Amino acid sequence: MTINGVLIRFRIILVDYLVCLLLLAAICAGQQPVILTDHSNIALKRFLQRELTAPRFGTDITTRFSSAIIKSNGFTQEEIVVYISGRSWCGTGGCRLWIIEPDGTSFKVIGEMTIVHLPIRVLHSKSNGHFDIGVWVEGGGIQPGYEALLQFDGKAYPDNPSVAPARQHTEKVAGKVVIARGVEGEFLYK
DSSP states (O other), X not given: OOHHHXXXXXXXXXXXXXXXXXXXXXXXXXXXXXXXXXXXXXXXXXXXXXXXXXXTTBOOTTOEEEEEEEETTSSSOEEEEEXXXXXXXXXXXXXXXXXXXXXXXXXXXXXXXXXXXXXXXXXXXXXXXXXXXXXXXEETTEEEEEEEEEOOOSSOXXXXXXXXXXXXXOSOOOEEEEEOTTOOOEETTO
């Protein structure tokens, strides 16, 4: 065998080895949330524009959104956490948070919360096949602030993080910040 043949064979073996390592890493990643951020998702932006435009009042050009994609099993099942801010979506208690999942060529809202502050965390624990979400609750009469636990009940996430079934965390819970405090987000209508 020539030196070129040996080098080609070595490269093939090396590529096969790297592919195996990547597959193993992907399988292991299914055990924890895989978080990808992508603010250029045109389908998501169109969905939000359609859903957040009030027929009587028009559009709120101050509307911004930040999003994070969570792949629940590492490969297929995914949810998108969307933090919505702007004049129409925020008050002293916070802003709006949606949790949506793909539904054909569009999306379905499986959680719509009010009075949410950043940061938003995806926790390592799951309820009914969906990751638990940690959100910051403060203001609007709630002092001092705290992180609330939002769990999927089989149909939806709670709509208000300050009342049951949502509850305040009493201990440290492992998770990852997917939308950090201070993030302004992308303008929805620009």
